[in-house]
Amino acid sequence: MTKRVAILGMGRWGLTWKGVLDAIPGVEVVGTDHLDTGDRRPDYADVIVGTDLDAVIITLPVGLHLAAITDxxxxxxxxxxxxxxxxxxxxxxxxxSLASGTDVVVRVDQNYRARGWVGATRAAIRELGAVRHVRIVFAQPEFTDGGRGELTHPLLNDMAIHHMDLLRHLTDSEAAVLGAWAARPEPTSYSGRTDLDAVLRLSQGALVSYSGTWAARGATTPWDGDWEIICDGGTVHVTKLQVFVERSTGVLEPCNVAPDEGLHTDLAAVWAEFASALDGDANAGVSVADNARSLSLVLDLEDLALNNWPGSPGTGRDEQK
Ligand SMILES: NC(=O)c1ccc[n+]([C@@H]2O[C@H](COP(=O)([O-])OP(=O)(O)OC[C@H]3O[C@@H](n4cnc5c(N)ncnc54)[C@H](O)[C@@H]3O)[C@@H](O)[C@H]2O)c1
Structure with a gap:
């Protein structure tokens, strides 16, 4: 049966989702932009109230997520x-509280989990045994679109959730933040800080270093970051989305990474999981309870890097916490 889906927030990412869903048989997409009469911006609430829907995908600015989910x-x-x-x-x-008190399906898009390198890395870690140490490096040039230029710390406020969620997903472990430091090397067009160095510990004891900048000069990594995961039986290297296992020093064995069959294969996979959840599979997709553990790590990083450092002007978000 055709599923009627509204995309709430037709900006850069809403349009990306529309392209993905338009190519999936059995999905009919309604965008907030179809209400655009030219005299005012279409409001997501009009779509929720006035349309017969099987699901919504929320691609609004983060400040509207809670209200839209609640509605x-x-x-x-x-x-x-x-x-x-x-x-x-x-x-x-x-x-x-909202998600645990309802039987309405609420899921979170953590699409990086569905990428080819992630499956290959999880398989390699399972084969190599206990995780001993993890290093994550992220470097991207400045990107001020979508309000990112005004964020307190664009990496923490926007991208770090991908990396913290991947850390838990790849290692099948929970984590705790031990320390985090932020910096703002000048010049930058952001009003906030650009750089982060942090240390975490996985539940089984392994240390994790997380080092990132969203004001890269020269060398960059993919959005996913480059990863080094040291296990009992060897090291997994993830470099530019390619995965290698180093069992003996200096000998890099490439792992098979499932090819992306088109742009945004990961979003199509997230949709497939969500559709399974709609059809009654309670374990399909990333639940709010699961995602809360990843997001709590990001909020802990923010607290340590931006609020608790001597002389820090803070995030300005303390009142909300
Ligand atoms: N999973 C990923 O890899 C990924 C990638 C990019 C963005 N995102 C996420 O997608 C979300 C949107 O990001 P973006 O880059 O598309 O931002 P954006 O600013 O381009 O898009 C947001 C859109 O929402 C619209 N909007 C604002 N208020 C509205 C309202 N009341 N009713 C209807 N529409 C309204 C805006 O006009 C804009 O078109 C964010 O949460 C972002 O983190 C995820």
Whole structure:
């Protein structure tokens, strides 16, 4: 049966989702832009109230996620919401309560989990045994679109949720933040800080170093980051989305990475999981409770890197937490 899906927020990522869903048989997409009369910006609430829907995908700015999820759940419309789910602990608590108290499906898009290199890396780690140490490096040039130029720390506020969620997903472990430091090397066109160095510990004891900049000069990594995962039986290297296992020093064995069959194969996979959840599979997709553990790591990083450092002007978000 055809599923009627509204995309709430037709910006850069909403349009990307529309392209993905338009190519999937059995999905009919309604965008907020179809209400555009030219005299005012179409409001997501008009779509939720006025349309017969099987699900909504929320690609609104993060500040509207909680309100839009709440509106949809109150009308018993299942939700797939973009990362980052929310931006404060208070909102996260409200959302966890909302999701645990309803049978309406609410899932989070952590699409990087569905990428080819991630499957290959998980398989390699399982083969190599216990994780001993993890190093994550992220470097991308400045990107001020979509309000990112005004964020307190674009890496923490926007991208870090992907890396913290991948850390838990790849290692099948929970983590805790031990320390985090932020910096703002000049010049930068961001109003916030660009750089981060942090240390975490996995539940089984392994240390994790997470080092990133969203104001790269010269060398860059993919959005996913480059990874080094040292296990009992050898090291997994993820470099430019290619995966290698080093069992003996200096001998790099390439791993098979499932090829992306087109642009945004990962989003199509996330949709397939979400569709399974809509059809009754309670374990399909990333739940709010699961995602809350990844997002809590990001909020802990923010606290340590931006609020608790001597002389720090803070995030300005303390009131919300
Ligand atoms: N999973 C990923 O890899 C990935 C990649 C990019 C963006 N995202 C996420 O997608 C979300 C949107 O990001 P973006 O880059 O597309 O931002 P964007 O600013 O380009 O898009 C947001 C859109 O929402 C619209 N909007 C704002 N208020 C509205 C309202 N009340 N009713 C209807 N529409 C409204 C804006 O006009 C804009 O078109 C964010 O949560 C972002 O983190 C995820």
């Amino acid at each position: 949809a759940v109150e009308r018993r419309i299942p939700v797939l919401c973009e990362k980052p789910l929310v931006s404060s602990r208070a909102e996260l608590q409200d959302l966890v």
